[in-house]
Structure formats: C-alpha cells, structure tokens
Amino acid sequence: LINSGDLGVCKYGEKCTFAYNQLEIDVWTVERKGKLNRNLLFETTASKLDPVISVIRLLEEHKGMFIFLCQECYDSKPRIISKRFSENPAICSNLDVCHNFDTNKCLAFVVRTHNINYSKVRPLSGSCHLDLCHQAIRYGCQRENSCVFAHSIIELKTWKVQRLTGISSEKIVEASLKHYNKLEQNSKKEKGNRPSSGGGGGKPKGGGGKSLDMKMKFVCAQCWRGGLISEPDKALKYCNAKARHTWTKDRRVLLVKSPERSKWVQVRPLPHAKNPPLYYDMCAQILEKRKCNYTGNCTFAHSQEEREMWMYMKNNDLRDMQQVYDMWLALTAQSRPADGATFSQPSSEEKFIAMPTDCAESGLHCRLCGKNSNSERQWQQHISSEKHKDRVFSCEGEDEALTWSYRFPGTRFEICPKAEAKCPDGASCDYAHSRDELREWIERRNFLRQKLAKAREDMLIMPDELDFGKFNFLLQD
Ligand SMILES: [Zn+2]
Ligand SMILES: [Zn+2]
Ligand SMILES: [Zn+2]
Ligand SMILES: [Zn+2]
Ligand SMILES: [Zn+2]
Ligand SMILES: [Zn+2]
Ligand SMILES: [Zn+2]
Incomplete structure (x- = not known):
C-alpha cells in the first residue's frame, strides 16, 4: 500500500493481511482483545437468531462463562460446588456421594473477579415466565427450583436466548468454552509479542491487562482538608494558596483522577502489612x-481509584507515593501519544472470564462472600468469621445497595431531636433525620432480618449464632 500511491488499496485488495490505515489497526486491536464484536454493530434479526453469537454476547456482557455443575451438590445446604470428576467422567467430583453426573448436571454461569460467583440456570420449560422473580432478587425465593420466574438476570437472559434460538445447554457450554479458548490463545499471542515491540523497557512487569488510566498530582494536604486543590510553587517551597503552607514531603497528598469519574480523589499511602492481602477490598x-469512622489508618480502600492504585503498587512492588508518581511521569512521557498516560496492570486481575481449570475449585461454597472452602474445618472457620457474618448485613458493591436512598440505619430508630436545625452530627448521627429516612430504616431492618433468616436456612449461618458485632442492634427491638 505504501508503494501504491493514493489508490488506497494494495494489489491484494481485501485479502491483504496488513492494515491499510491507523484506524484499521486500532479496530483490529480491540477486536483481538475480544472487546469488540463487529457482528453486534450490524445487528440484524439473523444475528439475533444466531445462537452462538447470542451466547458470546452474554459472556461478554456478564464477564463470565457457562459450565456444568452437579445440581444435587449445588442445591444442598450449604451449597457444594462439584464438577464432572476428571478421573471418572460418569460421576461428580464430590467423592463422598458420587452423584451420577450426566443425569444430574445443571447449567451454571460463573463469574470470577476477586471472588467467585455461581448462578444456576435452570432448564427452560414452556411454563417459564420471561420475567424476574421479585422474591429471588431480594430475599431469595422459597419456591426455589419450582418457581417459574427467573432467579437472576443471567438466568433470564439465557432463557430469552434459548427461547429465541432453541440452543441447548450442551451447545451453550460448548460455545462458551470455544470462545474462552480463543481469548486465551489471543492473550498468549499478545504476551508473546510484547517484549519484541521495543521501547517498552520501562513498563512494569505484567503488561496487557487492565490499564490504570489515571492522572496524578501532589497537592497541599492542609488545603485539601479544607476542600482546596493547591499545587506547590515553582521552587517547591510553599503551596500556591493564599495561606502559603510550607511544602514538604509529608505535608502533601497524592490525588488521582480517572477518566470514568473525572474527579480528583486522594490516594492514601499503601497500608503497611507484613503479608499484604491478595486484593484490597473497599471499606464497608x-x-x-460515604464516611469512614475508623480512627486509625483504615486499611480498606476509600475509593475505587485508591483500590486500583494500591493493587498497582502491590503488584509492582512500589512502596511510596513518590515512586508511583515518578513511574507515572516516566511512562506518560514514554508512551505519549501512542496510548496516553496509561499504566498497564498485571493481567491477573483482569482475567474476569474464568477458565475451566481455574474454576475447577470445588467444595463448600459461600454465596455471600463468593468463596470456596475445601475442607469442613476451613468452612467452619469461614462461616464463623466476622467478615463473613458482616456480609449478611453489608451489601458492599452489590445492586442491593442501589435500591436504598438513605444511609445505612443508625442505632436509634427514632427521629433525631436535633433534626429540625440541621443536626451537627450529619451522616454519622445515630438517629434518623427525617420521617422518610426512618421509614426506610425500618424497612431495611426488616429486609436484613429476612436476609439473615435465609442465610440460616441455607446453612450459611449456624443456628446458634447470635453475635453479629456492630450489627447486633438490627436484631433487637
Ligand atoms: Zn497490502
Ligand atoms: Zn454431586
Ligand atoms: Zn422465584
Ligand atoms: Zn496549602
Ligand atoms: Zn475505612
Ligand atoms: Zn462467607
Ligand atoms: Zn442527628
């Protein structure tokens, strides 16, 4: 093409395997990463009716994959995750019971992020309603398998695809596996290419993966506490606010801005820990x-940005904020304008789509925490842990959180005596600040009690367990 003048095509025409322009390179790159499916751009009735395309769309939208699990194990209380036993394909991998796998298997959708979640997709029958079950979404549905409404979004969407295209669960699993293998190969290829692409010498290890696409700057800590963003003067002696605070290393804070939120937020230094956690969780x-009352240095992330930065620091062995900042500056200078100020994050976290072998983990499964235990002892430890018990009440990162409009209930189910004249305690006050807030608190308390009852029924909470620490007030009248 480069030799062909301005014709715009080379002699191989459509068959040429080289890109004709930058736009084509960009589109191919996105497609290769599996982030764009051109069929979806030209969606027609035909592609809607294409079973494989429809399944792949579900995988991409929900970032997971379809597999078969042993239904008998899945439905037991507590839930057990078992698959086809690799050494004897006729039975499930739960060797205490050895269910017949083929007569007993059920379709399930697995999503793996920092934890692992399974949703069963029950077989679609003529009596199924293509609508969500309201009970299931909130407290869990008592009718369980016999309910004709969908028990999760993914169940609903899978049913819709099945009704439209007639695809069987076997074919769904097959298409899902094929798609996964293709992604795996592509990511291997990409990794293989990376070292030879040159110029990336300073890139942190890992590569590929999710990018930590943020802007960063240091600002005056004192001004920031007052809600002001002030940078240092040229000489790095004072902040540029009227107050002219002294600028020293320990009187500044690092702010970052992500393109999604496009707002400056503070990132606190990485919490010191002998054994840093595998993943940093958000502060409950x-x-x-929206406010953390912990008096010491809270070691949970206070924003998504902070969480991402801490993960990045941990994975790249960066201990202090200056190091991160310097690395960011270096990378920004190096990679501009090719890919902007983009940090690449090791791909371990990015691997949302669970590989069949990854999710070969089996054993007792806690749906509240998304964790598997492979021994009875580990399970007992898990369900009596404070973190697990808190999960019944906290709905961290879940859709449930979005259904409430007021803050989490305080300990006093009464209207605040100071509510009239704007209570000085604000969001940390134990009382409700309006009738509507109080009404929602009572509703939410009832909801949480039902959620607890369901968790007991599912054997996720021991029958004699009565201590829920800071949430105990929700159980008293
Ligand atoms: Zn060509
Ligand atoms: Zn089984
Ligand atoms: Zn139901
Ligand atoms: Zn200042
Ligand atoms: Zn906190
Ligand atoms: Zn748990
Ligand atoms: Zn108050």
Whole structure:
C-alpha cells in the first residue's frame, strides 16, 4: 500500500493481511482483545437468531462463562460446588456421594473477579415466565427450583436466548468454552509479542491487562482538608494558596483522577502489612455511608481509584507515593501519544472470564462472600468469621445497595431531636433525620432480618449464632 500511491488499496485488495490505515489497526486491536464484536454493530434479526453469537454476547456482557455443575451438590445446604470428576467422567467430583453426573448436571454461569460467583440456570420449560422473580432478587425465593420466574438476570437472559434460538445447554457450554479458548490463545499471542515491540523497557512487569488510566498530582494536604486543590510553587517551597503552607514531603497528598469519574480523589499511602492481602477490598463504611469512622489508618480502600492504585503498587512492588508518581511521569512521557498516560496492570486481575481449570475449585461454597472452602474445618472457620457474618448485613458493591436512598440505619430508630436545625452530627448521627429516612430504616431492618433468616436456612449461618458485632442492634427491638 505504501508503494501504491493514493489508490488506497494494495494489489491484494481485501485479502491483504496488513492494515491499510491507523484506524484499521486500532479496530483490529480491540477486536483481538475480544472487546469488540463487529457482528453486534450490524445487528440484524439473523444475528439475533444466531445462537452462538447470542451466547458470546452474554459472556461478554456478564464477564463470565457457562459450565456444568452437579445440581444435587449445588442445591444442598450449604451449597457444594462439584464438577464432572476428571478421573471418572460418569460421576461428580464430590467423592463422598458420587452423584451420577450426566443425569444430574445443571447449567451454571460463573463469574470470577476477586471472588467467585455461581448462578444456576435452570432448564427452560414452556411454563417459564420471561420475567424476574421479585422474591429471588431480594430475599431469595422459597419456591426455589419450582418457581417459574427467573432467579437472576443471567438466568433470564439465557432463557430469552434459548427461547429465541432453541440452543441447548450442551451447545451453550460448548460455545462458551470455544470462545474462552480463543481469548486465551489471543492473550498468549499478545504476551508473546510484547517484549519484541521495543521501547517498552520501562513498563512494569505484567503488561496487557487492565490499564490504570489515571492522572496524578501532589497537592497541599492542609488545603485539601479544607476542600482546596493547591499545587506547590515553582521552587517547591510553599503551596500556591493564599495561606502559603510550607511544602514538604509529608505535608502533601497524592490525588488521582480517572477518566470514568473525572474527579480528583486522594490516594492514601499503601497500608503497611507484613503479608499484604491478595486484593484490597473497599471499606464497608464508605460504601454504606460515604464516611469512614475508623480512627486509625483504615486499611480498606476509600475509593475505587485508591483500590486500583494500591493493587498497582502491590503488584509492582512500589512502596511510596513518590515512586508511583515518578513511574507515572516516566511512562506518560514514554508512551505519549501512542496510548496516553496509561499504566498497564498485571493481567491477573483482569482475567474476569474464568477458565475451566481455574474454576475447577470445588467444595463448600459461600454465596455471600463468593468463596470456596475445601475442607469442613476451613468452612467452619469461614462461616464463623466476622467478615463473613458482616456480609449478611453489608451489601458492599452489590445492586442491593442501589435500591436504598438513605444511609445505612443508625442505632436509634427514632427521629433525631436535633433534626429540625440541621443536626451537627450529619451522616454519622445515630438517629434518623427525617420521617422518610426512618421509614426506610425500618424497612431495611426488616429486609436484613429476612436476609439473615435465609442465610440460616441455607446453612450459611449456624443456628446458634447470635453475635453479629456492630450489627447486633438490627436484631433487637
Ligand atoms: Zn497490502
Ligand atoms: Zn454431586
Ligand atoms: Zn422465584
Ligand atoms: Zn496549602
Ligand atoms: Zn475505612
Ligand atoms: Zn462467607
Ligand atoms: Zn442527628
């Protein structure tokens, strides 16, 4: 093409395997990563009716994959995850019971992020309604398998695809596996290419993966506390606010801005820990009431940005904020304008789509935490842990959180005596600040009690368990 003048095509025409322009390179790159499916751009009735395309769309939208699980194990209380036993394909991998796998298997959708979640997709029958079951979404449905409404979004969407295209569950699993293998191969290829692409010498290890696409700057800590963003003067002696605070290393904070939120937020230094956690979790208090009352250095992330930065620091062995900032500066200078100020994050976290072998983990499964235990002892430890018990009450990162409009209930189910004249305690006050807030608190308390009852029924909470720490007030009248 480069030799062909301005014709715009080379002699191989459509068959040429080289890109004709930058746009084509960009589109191919996105397609290769599996982030764009051109069929979806030209959606026609035909592609809607294409079973494989429809399944792939579900995988991409919900970032997971379809597999078969042993239904008998899945429905037991507590839930057990078992698959086809690799050494004897006729039975399930739960060797205490050895269910016949083929007569007993059920379709399930697995999503793996920092934890692992399974949703069963029951067989579609003529009596099924293509609508969500309201009970199931909130407290869990008592009718369980016999309910004709869908028990999850993914069940609903899968049913819709099945009704439209007639695809069987076997074919769904097959299409899902094929798609997964293709993604795996592509990501291997991409990794293989990376070292030879040159110029990336300073890139942190890992590569590929999710990008930590953020802007960063240091600002005056004192001004920031007052809600002001002030940077240092040229000489790095004072902040540029009227107050002219002294600029020193420990009087500044690092702010970052992600393109999604496009708002400057503070990132606190990485919490010190001998054994850093595999993943940093969001602070439950922040999620519930946008404010953390912990007096020490809270080691949970106070924003998504902070969480991402901490993950990045941990994975790249960066201990202090200056190091991160310097690396960011270096990378920004190096990669501009090719891919902007983009950090690449090791791909371990990015691997949302669970590989068949990844999710070969089996054993007792806690749906509240998305964790598997492979021994009875580990399970007992898990369900009596504070973190697990908190999960019944905190709805961190779940859709449930979005259904409430007021903050998490305080300990006093009464109207605040100071509510008239704008209570000084604000969001940390134990009382409700309006009738509507109080009404929602009572509703939410009832909801949480039912959620607890369901968790007991599912054997996720021991029958004699009465201590829920800071949530105990929700159980008293
Ligand atoms: Zn060509
Ligand atoms: Zn089984
Ligand atoms: Zn139901
Ligand atoms: Zn200042
Ligand atoms: Zn916190
Ligand atoms: Zn749990
Ligand atoms: Zn108050």
